[in-house]
Amino acid sequence: MSEPLVQLRGLEKRYGERTALRNIDLTIDECQIFGVVGPDGAGKTTLLRSIAGLLEVKAREARVLGHDLTADVTELKARVGYVPQSFSLYRELSVLENLSFTARLHRLPEAEFAARSRELLERTGLAPFGDRPAGALSGGMRQKLAIANALLARPALVVLDEPTAGVDVVARAEIWALLQRERREALVLWSTSYLDEAEACDRLVYLDNGRIVADGTPAALRAKVPLELYRVWSDDARAVARAARALPYVQGARAAGRFARVEVQQARTPGVDRVLHDLSELPGGTVRFAEQTAPDMESTLLGLAERPA
Amino acid sequence: MSWRRLRTLLRREMLATYRDPFTMTILVAVPLVALLLFGFVLSTKVKHMALGVHDASDSPASRRLVADLAAGGTFDPRPFATREALERALVSGKISTALVIPPDFARDFGRASGDLAPGSARPEVQVLYDGGEATLAGNAEAFLRSLVSATGAALVETPPRGPKRGTGVDVVTSALFNPTLDGVPFMVSGTFGFVLSFLTTLITAVSIVNERQAGTFDQLQVTPATAVEILLGKILPLGAVFAMDVVLMMVIGGLVLGVWPQGNVLFFVSVSAFYVLVSLALGLIFSATSATAAEAVQKTVLFSIPLVQLSGFAFPIRNMPTIVRWLTELLPATHYIRLSRAIYLRGAGPLTLLPELGFLVLFGVILIGYALRTIEARG
Amino acid sequence: MIIQTRNLTKRFGDFTAVDRLSIQVERGKIFAFLGANGSGKSTTIRMLIGLLRPTEGTVEVDGVDVIHHPRRVRDRIGYMGQKVSLYQGLSIRENAEFYAGLYGLAGADLERRWGALRERFSLADTEQEKPEDLPAGIRQRAGLALSTLHAPRLLFLDEPTAGVDVRSRALFWELIQDEAAAGVTVFVTTHFLEETDYCDWVCFIDEGRLIADAAPEELRRRYSGGYRVALEGAPAPRDRIGQLFPGGQIESTPAGLRLVLPTLEPAALAALDRLVAEQSGLRVHIEQPPMNEVFRRVLGERATTGGAA
Numbered sequence: 001m002s003e004p005l006v007q008l009r010g011l012e013k014r015y016g017e018r019t020a021l022r023n024i025d026l027t028i029d030e031c032q033i034f035g036v037v038g039p040d041g042a043g044k045t046t047l048l049r050s051i052a053g054l055l056e057v058k059a060r061e062a063r064v065l066g067h068d069l070t071a072d073v074t075e076l077k078a079r080v081g082y083v084p085q086s087f088s089l090y091r092e093l094s095v096l097e098n099l100s101f102t103a104r105l106h107r108l109p110e111a112e113f114a115a116r117s118r119e120l121l122e123r124t125g126l127a128p129f130g131d132r133p134a135g136a137l138s139g140g141m142r143q144k145l146a147i148a149n150a151l152l153a154r155p156a157l158v159v160l161d162e163p164t165a166g167v168d169v170v171a172r173a174e175i176w177a178l179l180q181r182e183r184r185e186a187l188v189l190w191s192t193s194y195l196d197e198a199e200a201c202d203r204l205v206y207l208d209n210g211r212i213v214a215d216g217t218p219a220a221l222r223a224k225v226p227l228e229l230y231r232v233w234s235d236d237a238r239a240v241a242r243a244a245r246a247l248p249y250v251q252g253a254r255a256a257g258r259f260a261r262v263e264v265q266q267a268r269t270p271g272v273d274r275v276l277h278d279l280s281e282l283p284g285g286t287v288r289f290a291e292q293t294a295p296d297m298e299s300t301l302l303g304l305a306e307r308p309a
Numbered sequence: 310m311s312w313r314r315l316r317t318l319l320r321r322e323m324l325a326t327y328r329d330p331f332t333m334t335i336l337v338a339v340p341l342v343a344l345l346l347f348g349f350v351l352s353t354k355v356k357h358m359a360l361g362v363h364d365a366s367d368s369p370a371s372r373r374l375v376a377d378l379a380a381g382g383t384f385d386p387r388p389f390a391t392r393e394a395l396e397r398a399l400v401s402g403k404i405s406t407a408l409v410i411p412p413d414f415a416r417d418f419g420r421a422s423g424d425l426a427p428g429s430a431r432p433e434v435q436v437l438y439d440g441g442e443a444t445l446a447g448n449a450e451a452f453l454r455s456l457v458s459a460t461g462a463a464l465v466e467t468p469p470r471g472p473k474r475g476t477g478v479d480v481v482t483s484a485l486f487n488p489t490l491d492g493v494p495f496m497v498s499g500t501f502g503f504v505l506s507f508l509t510t511l512i513t514a515v516s517i518v519n520e521r522q523a524g525t526f527d528q529l530q531v532t533p534a535t536a537v538e539i540l541l542g543k544i545l546p547l548g549a550v551f552a553m554d555v556v557l558m559m560v561i562g563g564l565v566l567g568v569w570p571q572g573n574v575l576f577f578v579s580v581s582a583f584y585v586l587v588s589l590a591l592g593l594i595f596s597a598t599s600a601t602a603a604e605a606v607q608k609t610v611l612f613s614i615p616l617v618q619l620s621g622f623a624f625p626i627r628n629m630p631t632i633v634r635w636l637t638e639l640l641p642a643t644h645y646i647r648l649s650r651a652i653y654l655r656g657a658g659p660l661t662l663l664p665e666l667g668f669l670v671l672f673g674v675i676l677i678g679y680a681l682r683t684i685e686a687r688g
Numbered sequence: 689m690i691i692q693t694r695n696l697t698k699r700f701g702d703f704t705a706v707d708r709l710s711i712q713v714e715r716g717k718i719f720a721f722l723g724a725n726g727s728g729k730s731t732t733i734r735m736l737i738g739l740l741r742p743t744e745g746t747v748e749v750d751g752v753d754v755i756h757h758p759r760r761v762r763d764r765i766g767y768m769g770q771k772v773s774l775y776q777g778l779s780i781r782e783n784a785e786f787y788a789g790l791y792g793l794a795g796a797d798l799e800r801r802w803g804a805l806r807e808r809f810s811l812a813d814t815e816q817e818k819p820e821d822l823p824a825g826i827r828q829r830a831g832l833a834l835s836t837l838h839a840p841r842l843l844f845l846d847e848p849t850a851g852v853d854v855r856s857r858a859l860f861w862e863l864i865q866d867e868a869a870a871g872v873t874v875f876v877t878t879h880f881l882e883e884t885d886y887c888d889w890v891c892f893i894d895e896g897r898l899i900a901d902a903a904p905e906e907l908r909r910r911y912s913g914g915y916r917v918a919l920e921g922a923p924a925p926r927d928r929i930g931q932l933f934p935g936g937q938i939e940s941t942p943a944g945l946r947l948v949l950p951t952l953e954p955a956a957l958a959a960l961d962r963l964v965a966e967q968s969g970l971r972v973h974i975e976q977p978p979m980n981e982v983f984r985r986v987l988g989e990r991a992t993t994g995g996a997a
Contacts, residue, residue, distance in 0.1 A: 039824065039852070040823070040851040040852065040853065041823050139726045140724065166726075168724035169724070169987060170984060171724075173984060196882075196978070233974060234954075235957070238868075238869065239869075241862075242866070254862045255885075257904055259976065286954050287958045287961065288957070289957045289960050289961055302854050
């Protein structure tokens with residue numbers, strides 16, 4: 001049986017008095033798109049940087065791609081492509097110059113660099129901008145360049161810290177497509193605050209306060225969450241939402257487009273039929289149509305956030 | 310202007326500043342450290358200077374001269390047999406000042422004491438010094454000169470031979486207000502200027518830049534608070550801390566270094582307080598043009614280094630080329646240092662210093678006006 | 689119209705951050721100003737509140753010419769910037785007292801108002817804490833509470849949910865919707881597309897230019913495949929459905945039928961209600977087209993036509 005790509009047991013990271021990560025147990029066996037989600041300050045960046053070999057950590061066991069994180073990580077770093085939260089390439093250098101710089105750092109032979117960079121520039125849509133200074137690119141293009149840069153040396157592990165944060169819609173979709181391609185050959189480990197992206201990951205880990213609170217596929221996590229989700233379709237969804245909040249078993253309700261989204265804690269639910277009945281009787285709008293829906297990523301994360309650490 | 314809003318702003322600024330142990334330490338520790346540093350360690354007081362002496366005359370008179378020079382403790386005379394040896398020692402840096410007594414010193418003296426007709430050559434000694442250490446050397450030279458003259462006059466007086474013949478009006482230079490040309494009061498009075506210029510500007514610059522970065526400055530601009538209220542709310546609490554610093558430095562300067570202000574204390578504190586406000590306004594202006602605290606610090610430091618050179622704090626302005634002297638007149642620090650020295654060392658009063666005060670007020674008005682504009686600025 | 693701009697432009701050197709923006713905001717509505725990072729959102733909001741002087745164009749807020757008399761609106765507007773402007777070293781309570789003092793709110797009035805806000809925003813147990821000791825979600829909530837302290841008629845929120853955990857985000861939008869229900873006009877910038885569903889009107893800005901300016905439902909009508917209503921579990925007669933939903937398309941699916949409607953009007957909801965009553969065992973599930981799909985199409989169309997939606 002081959003060694004897992006990532007094997008962490010009891011990983012801990014402290015910054016002076018503050019413990020950023022505690023008791024992290026994580027095993028990743030195959031190449032996939034693996035998402036790290038959780039609130040700001042939960043330790044996502046710290047976890048990603050630790051796995052990428054950039055931080056000193058303490059652990060009972062900490063192996064990434066077969067390398068020990070607590071020992072010399074030079075060889076590991078050569079096999080990792082890392083894209084940090086803020087743009088870290090050279091703004092005065094052009095797209096090609098930046099890639100060439102990285103190639104030289106990795107000692108890529110000229111021919112291989114030419115082929116690989118051409119391929120990546122095509123895939124990211126940056127080919128026409130080869131000579132443009134990186135600082136002159138739009139936010140989305142810069143991110144794509146950073147990703148192309150990380151993929152240049154064909155890393156076995158790609159770590160990205162919120163690569164789509166604040167990026168325009170089209171570029172986000174393109175970045176997602178890029179990563180989908182990569183997951184066939186590499187482990188893609190990333191963090192995101194976009195619910196639709198979390199939903200599309202192969203597996204997720206939810207961090208809160210430095211600890212892993214949940215670990216599983218999106219479907220598995222959704223099944224575990226102790227929330228019932230309802231939608232009340234109405235022409236005045238906002239009024240319905242406000243009224244819904246007054247119901248004793250409703251945890252939260254807000255209008256989203258044409259429906260009021262109502263979250264009910266499983267522990268307090270009076271049963272689906274009763275809830276549906278109550279919801280269609282709510283004041284607000286001229287008509288209301290209530291249905292139960294499967295928990296989505298938002299309610300999943302909400303449910304997970306409620307759990308004590 | 311609304312007093313209630315101003316009170317609100319003041320309260321917040323005071324709470325934030327006084328609760329921050331780091332800032333408070335800097336605001337109190339730095340002035341004291343600077344005072345002690347400049348007063349003790351860096352003072353240009355002449356003491357135990359190695360004085361090379363080549364006594365070619367080797368006469369009672371010349372020996373008497375050297376003995377007198379040694380007596381005060383200011384100089385440590387070291388004998389050199391030859392002139393060349395003396396000059397070698399100067400070049401190698403073993404000594405920084407030298408005295409050459411010519412072979413015919415005693416004879417000249419003898420002549421001077423009575424036998425010579427007026428107008429003949431008077432006894433001369435040659436003083437050599439390392440001009441490289443200009444301040445020190447300047448002081449040393451002046452001191453030497455006065456000592457030598459005094460000694461010479463004494464020597465001339467001593468021989469009990471008939472009525473003293475007029476040897477001409479001997480001008481004995483004697484330094485008023487600082488007879489031993491002790492550098493310490495000079496430095497102490499200048500330190501106020503240095504600290505109150507550098508530290509004040511630095512603190513405000515960094516403080517405002519941090520507020521801009523944190524977003525609280527924007528938030529403030531969106532409230533009904535006016536630019537004047539914001540300005541006062543920022544600089545009054547800091548001004549209070551620095552005013553306390555002034556008093557503290559005065560007391561430490563007196564108790565530890567023995568330097569008390571010669572002039573009116575209240576006057577000195579008032580002038581200093583006004584200057585503090587002016588400096589704080591300057592800090593505000595720096596902060597408006599800086600994106601990060603690091604940049605603000607850089608700008609303040611870059612500005613302060615010429616300030617130290619040009620304001621007369623360490624180096625006398627009168628020695629500078631004319632164009633530079635005009636430049637120094639543009640620095641508020643120059644005027645404040647002049648004022649502080651005048652009050653501290655010479656006990657000057659408001660009427661005498663009216664022109665300098667006028668300059669300071671003018672600068673103050675201009676800088677504060679400009680600072681107000683930067684607060685109101687809307688990109 | 690509580691906010692009106694005409695040809696609002698801001699140039700920094702030869703970079704145009706905002707290009708001839710003309711928008712109108714109706715009183716009492718939640719107005720979403722959407723765009724990627726660097727698209728000009730923050731620059732626009734700063735011009736609207738008088739923090740930044742436009743290069744060209746006019747801005748009128750609540751009848752006041754903000755360019756020439758910015759101070760006149762200050763007591764009527766509340767602002768929460770991207771970096772929540774709470775003073776470090778002061779507790780949340782002290783921050784509240786500070787801002788209240790600037791707006792002339794003190795004593796019993798302040799006590800009453802702050803007491804109510806504290807309750808609504810769930811800040812009671814963190815009131816004495818300093819912002820630097822609190823997680824981003826709570827800081828954001830406190831920031832929002834403080835911006836409404838002086839009961840402004842107009843709220844400007846710049847990316848209020850960026851970097852904030854799911855629970856706080858949910859609570860936030862509930863609070864914002866409550867404010868709107870009470871008559872406050874809320875101007876929000878965000879880069880989370882799904883948040884537009886919480887709003888009444890959307891302005892989508894890309895590279896300083898307006899490319900969409902409509903209600904979310906309108907954008908859905910124009911740029912999406914429409915609402916998909918799954919009808920499963922019992923056979924539903926096609927003609928009956930055609931009768932009840934004249935504007936819809938009917939498709940077959942393995943599990944039953946799918947009804948595609950361009951919009952979801954009250955009439956359609958009432959019809960669904962009737963259908964479910966008529967056909968026992970019929971399960972209805974409505975899918976609302978997600979906004980990121982909508983915006984991808986908006987951007988796609990713009991790429992081909994180069995115009996505004």
